[in-house]
Amino acid sequence: MKSRVDLLLLLTLLSAFLAWCGGSRALAGDKPLVATGALFDSGDVPDALRPPGAFKGDEGPSPVVFPAQAMPLRFNHKRHVKELGMSCTTCHDAARTSQKSADLLLPPATRCDGCHGTNHRVLSAVTTDEPRPLGQCSFCHTGYDPERPNVVERVLLPKPNLRFNHQKHVTIARVPCARCHGQVEELKLATRDQLPRMKECVSCHVLGSTETASASAPLGAKSIGARGRLKASGACSTCHLSEANGLLTTTFGSGKLLPPPWLHDSGHGSDFIERHKTVAGDDSKFCANCHQERFCVSCHDGNVRPRRIHPNDFLSQHPIAARENNPRCTSCHQQQSFCLTCHQRAGITMSGPIGNFANRGRFHPPKSVWTDGPRTAAHHAWEAERNLNACVSCHQERDCATCHATRGVGGPGPNIGGTGQGINPHPVGFGSRCQQALRQNARPCLTCHTPSDPELLKCR
Amino acid sequence: MRFRVVVASRPAEMRARGVAVWLLAGVAGSLSVARPARAYETEIDASIATQYYTLSSPWGDPQVRRRRYTETLGLAVWNIQGEDDPRGPRLSFQSRVRLDADFGQSSAERQLRDPHYIPGLQESPLDLMYAYLEGQRYLGGQLGFRLGRQYVFDTLGFWSFDGGLLTLSTPANIVFEAYAGFEQRGGGMPTFGTRRFESQGVYRGDRTGYEATYYPLFLDESRLAPAAGLAVEASGFGFLHSRLSYRKVINRDEVNVSPFLDAGAGQYFLSGNRTSSERVGYSLRADSASVGALNGSVVYDFYNQIFSEYAANANAYLSSRVTAGVSFERYTPTFDGDSIFNWFAHSPTTSALGRADVRFSRRLQATLSGGVRWFETEGLSSSYASSPDVNRIGRLYDLSIDAGGRYDYGRGSLALRGGGESGQRGHRWGGDVTGRRRFGPRYDGMCVLSLWDWSDALRPDRDATSLGYVLGAGFTPGPNFFARSRLGFELEHEMNRLVGQRFRAMLTLDLTVLK
Numbered sequence: 001m002k003s004r005v006d007l008l009l010l011l012t013l014l015s016a017f018l019a020w021c022g023g024s025r026a027l028a029g030d031k032p033l034v035a036t037g038a039l040f041d042s043g044d045v046p047d048a049l050r051p052p053g054a055f056k057g058d059e060g061p062s063p064v065v066f067p068a069q070a071m072p073l074r075f076n077h078k079r080h081v082k083e084l085g086m087s088c089t090t091c092h093d094a095a096r097t098s099q100k101s102a103d104l105l106l107p108p109a110t111r112c113d114g115c116h117g118t119n120h121r122v123l124s125a126v127t128t129d130e131p132r133p134l135g136q137c138s139f140c141h142t143g144y145d146p147e148r149p150n151v152v153e154r155v156l157l158p159k160p161n162l163r164f165n166h167q168k169h170v171t172i173a174r175v176p177c178a179r180c181h182g183q184v185e186e187l188k189l190a191t192r193d194q195l196p197r198m199k200e201c202v203s204c205h206v207l208g209s210t211e212t213a214s215a216s217a218p219l220g221a222k223s224i225g226a227r228g229r230l231k232a233s234g235a236c237s238t239c240h241l242s243e244a245n246g247l248l249t250t251t252f253g254s255g256k257l258l259p260p261p262w263l264h265d266s267g268h269g270s271d272f273i274e275r276h277k278t279v280a281g282d283d284s285k286f287c288a289n290c291h292q293e294r295f296c297v298s299c300h301d302g303n304v305r306p307r308r309i310h311p312n313d314f315l316s317q318h319p320i321a322a323r324e325n326n327p328r329c330t331s332c333h334q335q336q337s338f339c340l341t342c343h344q345r346a347g348i349t350m351s352g353p354i355g356n357f358a359n360r361g362r363f364h365p366p367k368s369v370w371t372d373g374p375r376t377a378a379h380h381a382w383e384a385e386r387n388l389n390a391c392v393s394c395h396q397e398r399d400c401a402t403c404h405a406t407r408g409v410g411g412p413g414p415n416i417g418g419t420g421q422g423i424n425p426h427p428v429g430f431g432s433r434c435q436q437a438l439r440q441n442a443r444p445c446l447t448c449h450t451p452s453d454p455e456l457l458k459c460r
Numbered sequence: 461m462r463f464r465v466v467v468a469s470r471p472a473e474m475r476a477r478g479v480a481v482w483l484l485a486g487v488a489g490s491l492s493v494a495r496p497a498r499a500y501e502t503e504i505d506a507s508i509a510t511q512y513y514t515l516s517s518p519w520g521d522p523q524v525r526r527r528r529y530t531e532t533l534g535l536a537v538w539n540i541q542g543e544d545d546p547r548g549p550r551l552s553f554q555s556r557v558r559l560d561a562d563f564g565q566s567s568a569e570r571q572l573r574d575p576h577y578i579p580g581l582q583e584s585p586l587d588l589m590y591a592y593l594e595g596q597r598y599l600g601g602q603l604g605f606r607l608g609r610q611y612v613f614d615t616l617g618f619w620s621f622d623g624g625l626l627t628l629s630t631p632a633n634i635v636f637e638a639y640a641g642f643e644q645r646g647g648g649m650p651t652f653g654t655r656r657f658e659s660q661g662v663y664r665g666d667r668t669g670y671e672a673t674y675y676p677l678f679l680d681e682s683r684l685a686p687a688a689g690l691a692v693e694a695s696g697f698g699f700l701h702s703r704l705s706y707r708k709v710i711n712r713d714e715v716n717v718s719p720f721l722d723a724g725a726g727q728y729f730l731s732g733n734r735t736s737s738e739r740v741g742y743s744l745r746a747d748s749a750s751v752g753a754l755n756g757s758v759v760y761d762f763y764n765q766i767f768s769e770y771a772a773n774a775n776a777y778l779s780s781r782v783t784a785g786v787s788f789e790r791y792t793p794t795f796d797g798d799s800i801f802n803w804f805a806h807s808p809t810t811s812a813l814g815r816a817d818v819r820f821s822r823r824l825q826a827t828l829s830g831g832v833r834w835f836e837t838e839g840l841s842s843s844y845a846s847s848p849d850v851n852r853i854g855r856l857y858d859l860s861i862d863a864g865g866r867y868d869y870g871r872g873s874l875a876l877r878g879g880g881e882s883g884q885r886g887h888r889w890g891g892d893v894t895g896r897r898r899f900g901p902r903y904d905g906m907c908v909l910s911l912w913d914w915s916d917a918l919r920p921d922r923d924a925t926s927l928g929y930v931l932g933a934g935f936t937p938g939p940n941f942f943a944r945s946r947l948g949f950e951l952e953h954e955m956n957r958l959v960g961q962r963f964r965a966m967l968t969l970d971l972t973v974l975k
Contacts, residue, residue: 055780059822199749208695234696237546244501244974245538246550261783261817264701264745265753265775269783269817270864270877271827278755278773278787282743283701284613293611294534294556297589300618302656303530303560304509308877311892312910312928313954315515315962319922320888320914324858324881325809325833328791331618336663337580337646337655344578345524345569346517351677355568355575359521365918374845381805383918386835386856388806389793392661396677397800398719404804405719427805428838428850433765434803440763441734441797446717448800 045193051182053197061195067254069192070156072142081185088177088184096171101164104157112140126150160195161252162239173232199262201239204232207264208286236289248290257290273308277331302332323383323390330389339393350399371403397447400425405448406455420448434459499543505534505944505972513952513964514564518922525564532558532589549598555591555608557652559584572669579678580646580665588652590620602629609644614691614705615741615757615769620644620657621687633696640688643709643736645681659709659737661795661802672727676716679798683712685736702744708762709736711798735797738762741769752776752785761794764802768792775815783817787831807836813860826865833858833881858883863891872897872904880912888914890926906932906950926956944972 047056060066080086089096091107098105109120117135118128128135138144141152169175177184180196187194232238240257241249250257261267264286266279280287280296287296299306305314309327322329333339343349347356348363364370369378384391405420426434438445438459449456509530516523533556540551561584568576570583592608604627612619623641630636645664646655658664664681689707694700714731739761747753752775759769769792775785792808795801813831820826837854862879878891890912898904908930915923932950939945952964 058780063822202698202749206696206698208698208701234698235546244544245503245536245552261819262747262749262777265747265755265773267783267817269819269825269827270866270875271815271817271829271862274829274862275773275787278757278771279745280613281615281757282703282745282755283695285695286701287613293554293590296613296618297556297611300656301558301587301589301654303558307894307908307930311877311890311912312908312930312952313912313926313956313962316924316926316954316956316958317888317912317914319919320886320916323885323916324860324883324888325791325835326860326881330660330793332656334655334658335660337658340663341578341581342524345522345581346515347519347522348517353569353574353576353578355577356517356522359519360517361519363518363919375841375848376845377841379841382837382841382854385805385807385837387793387809388801388804389660392793392795392801396663396719398677400800400804401719425804427803430803436765437763437803440738441711441736443711443715443717443730443734443798444800444803446728446730447719 045182045187049183049186051180051194051197051200053200053203054182054193058197060191060193061197062257062260064252064255064257065161065198066192066195067158067161067252069158070154071189071191072153073155073189074140074142075190076188077184077190078186078188095166095177098166099168101162102159103166105166106155106157116140124150158254161241161249161254161257163237163241164239198260202263205238206232206234207236208234208283245292247288247292250290274327300332302334302338322393323387325387325389328389329393335389335393336396340396343394349394349396351396401448406450406453431458500537500539502975503534503536503538503943503972504975506970507532508969509966510968511964511966512564513962515962516959518958526562527564529561529563529584530558532556547597547601550596552594552596553592554594556589557591558587558589560587561585573674579675580663585646585654586652587654589654603627604629606639612639612689612707614703615743615759616705616707616739618657619707623687633694635691635693635695637691637693637705638689640686642684643687645685659796659799660793661799664713672716672729676727677719679715680713682714685712686710699748700744700746702742704740704742706740708738710734711736711796715798735763737794737797739768750777752783763797764792764794766792766794768794781819783815785815787811787813787815805838807838810834810836811860823868824866826863828861828863830859830861830879833860833883856884858885871899884917886914886916886918888912890914892928902936902938904934904936906930906934922958924956924958926954928952928954941973942971943974944970946970 047054080091081088091111092105093107094103094105109118109123109126113119113121115134116128116139117132118126120126126137128137133139137150137152138146143153145151169180170177180200181190181194184190184194236242236248237246243249248257258268259266261269264279264283266272266286276287298304299309310318314321321327329335329339340349344352345356347353347358347360364380365378369376370380375381401420403421403423404425406422407420434445438456445456445459507530509528511526511528511530514523514525534554535556536552536554538552540553541549544550563583565581565583566576568574569578569581571577588609590609590611592606592610594604594606596604598604606625607623609620609622610625612621612625621639621641621643623639625637625639628636644653644657646653646658655664662679663677664679667678667680667682670678687707687709689705691703691705693703711734712732714729717728717730718726739759741757741759743755743757745753745755753773755771755773757769757771758767760766761768769790771787771789773785773787775783777783788811790808790810793801793806811831811833813829815827815829817827818825835856835858837856838850839848840852840854842854858881860879860881862877864875864877866873866875873896875894875896876891877894880887880889882889890910892908892910894906894908896904896906908928910928911926912928913925930950930952932948934946934948936946946968948966948968948970950964950966950968952966954962954964
């Protein structure tokens with residue numbers, strides 16, 4: 001009856017939970033804004049025309065770095081560049097001098113007036129003398145309603161969440177526009193999809209490079225690499241915004257900045273918590289671009305339980321998890337303090353406070369198969385060999401020395417039950433290693449052997 | 461190394477050292493002599509968590525009541541040098557201290573010689589997690605240093621010490637690192653340390669007031685443990701990164717070697733320098749943004765004279781949305797040099813896994829991994845009794861699967877995690893689904909539903925199925941005073957036949973101030 005009530009309760013909660021999640025709606029502000037009027041829709045632009053580093057179907061550049069834009073315009077880059085012979089800087093001349101990513105590099109509408117016969121000097125009263133279609137507002141402004149003259153939808157270009165100096169790239173490093181923006185001259189409207197991809201940035205900004213070469217050079221100065229090429233800084237904060245503490249800013253209104261999967265294999269997918277040791281163990285400084293040590297220690301200190309590692313009811317299931325070695329307990333816990341202390345309080349250890357032993361039953365299988373000979377498949381030695389860590393979380397040395405120490409040292413003594421029985425616990429090949437081990441630390445040897453033990457003397 | 465025998469109990473000698481005081485004084489002195497700072501920024505953060513729950517032994521008694529109060533305080537000062545030049549020298553100080561109190565303990569558990577006494581148990585231990593002064597990019601960007609209690613992360617593990625670390629970066633993208641100091645240890649150390657970073661297998665602490673025969677394996681910790689390390693790191697090649705690191709830790713305490721009360725001639729003590737651990741590790745990553753990545757690492761333990769860990773991973777970026785890979789890891793437990801467990805026959809645990817990571821869209825992502833893990837023995841357990849042969853390797857296999865997925869929607873996320881491991885010795889399968897949602901700028905909610913099932917071939921009476929849920933809510937006050945703040949509450953309810961109903965209530969408060 002009780003379990004039925006539990007099940008009913010869980011099903012009720014599950015239903016409510018799914019209804020809660022399913023009933024949620026996205027914030028109005030989260031709706032992606034798309035540009036219109038492209039020769040190719042943003043998803044249809046041939047790969048050859050997209051910026052270098054773009055993947056097929058990559059959904060454009062990161063919306064965290066380049067928040068969604070609204071560009072209700074009609075424009076034909078191909079006609080202006082290839083047929084009319086204009087260059088990029090004819091309209092985007094500010095790109096030569098811009099030093100901040102926040103600078104607006106779109107040409108002012110007055111730049112169009114000369115050819116289109118319009119007058120945008122007063123935006124509240126734009127006029128046109130041009131009877132041809134190219135002089136009409138609707139020629140460029142999509143959605144223009146002649147019934148509401150002089151009213152057009154606003155162009156919305158949020159500030160990118162990164163540092164960028166066009167001047168250094170265009171004027172000093174002479175990086176061609178297409179290197180970052182792709183073949184815009186083949187398109188009509190250039191959308192967000194033509195904004196740069198990080199994968200291309202790192203072809204010059206080699207990540208992790210030491211800053212010794214550039215450190216002595218003032219910002220903006222040329223730094224020449226070994227092959228005579230300009231050397232771009234590999235520090236993440238060269239492009240990404242950072243805090244006063246030097247870490248990258250990772251939380252924006254447009255989302256959370258996370259590394260792409262191809263960046264040093266550090267994609268923060270659902271299994272990254274299992275994989276992160278590979279990345280952090282090799283290059284912790286890479287992680288330190290975004291994480292303070294307090295982030296790491298919040299789990300690895302072993303005091304605060306992370307749910308992703310230890311799910312609900314882990315207290316009940318941790319014995320089997322520990323024996324499966326999944327997750328590896330020693331990543332965060334010292335067994336003889338963290339584990340043993342709690343096990344002693346619960347009265348399940350072999351050695352410990354006798355006051356906690358009053359109601360104790362047998363934890364392991366019966367002594368006849370667990371510890372006594374012959375060594376059948378249920379003998380404790382096999383479990384100890386398979387995962388000794390699991391044993392050490394409960395047992396202290398004396399539990400083992402009772403039998404494994406040599407006679408005269410181990411065991412609770414002649415008055416209680418005899419001395420050690422000298423059952424050799426050493427692994428195959430121990431004889432070849434014991435000499436060096438004894439020289440470096442004699443303590444474990446002397447715990448089980450008397451100083452005059454002939455077995456010990458073999459290792460001297 | 462000296463060896464002596466005493467019959468009488470040994471009075472513990474605990475000379476308090478002012479290491480912490482000197483450390484803090486040094487930091488304060490450094491701050492005071494620094495140039496007048498015009499651009500430094502101070503960050504103070506506090507995190508408070510209270511949680512109540514109770515667990516009991518498999519036989520119902522005793523019950524362990526946990527009434528935990530955990531308070532963590534952080535202080536950091538950035539840009540002590542003054543103006544922040546992105547390529548110039550940079551000086552900062554970071555510290556963190558944690559009080560991890562458990563008011564559910566019985567006073568008898570801390571009463572020496574009480575039948576319920578637990579050696580080393582403290583009601584409200586204070587842990588200075590880290591406190592160090594850090595300099596970066598000195599001498600034209602080539603020199604860096606850290607001074608104080610700090611962490612080292614590399615293939616040798618996550619480790620902490622008190623001391624100094626020097627980093628020398630060369631234009632050839634080779635970085636040299638050297639450090640020396642004392643391993644962070646708990647017990648009687650005067651520097652508010654935790655035992656978390658000590659090697660496994662031994663339990664050390666303050667034995668003041670103990671007779672030598674009383675809990676003889678609660679080892680004396682009255683002397684600092686010197687530690688030193690070197691590392692060479694190759695970085696900045698873009699496609700390649702590697703790190704070679706070496707570390708040695710020395711035990712210096714006079715230590716009891718007699719685990720029993722009346723073992724023949726009495727109590728034995730050993731003093732002198734002894735190896736606690738000495739290891740060298742190497743890791744390598746080679747990756748291409750358009751092809752994939754290869755990672756490998758290996759650790760050699762000089763004391764045990766074995767390769768204690770080695771691993772290799774390969775991941776292929778099959779497309780912009782799909783990554784697939786394989787991994788192999790072999791891990792042999794090692795213990796402190798003082799521990800006898802190093803010299804008990806034990807075998808590595810080996811894992812071979814495959815994985816796939818699929819990003820369906822920017823909002824929906826899923827991973828699936830699975831494989832086999834095996835445990836080895838010297839001899840075949842099934843036939844050893846009749847024909848013992850330690851040269852034949854016995855293996856037991858566990859199958860494992862892990863699946864995870866996450867969907868982000870406008871106001872929150874929905875995450876699924878499931879999987880487990882199964883083999884001859886039992887299984888553990890299950891999963892949970894976690895939903896998080898914001899309600900406007902101030903409020904948030906969280907719900908976790910879980911179902912787990914496990915069996916234990918060694919203890920069939922402990923098989924169980926567990927249903928559980930967590931309900932949580934949070935409130936974020938406005939940023940008028942605190943840069944970041946959140947007040948949260950969680951209620952966890954678990955149901956299984958072993959414990960019946962178990963509740964855990966948790967209240968958290970997080971605050972950050974920037975000045």
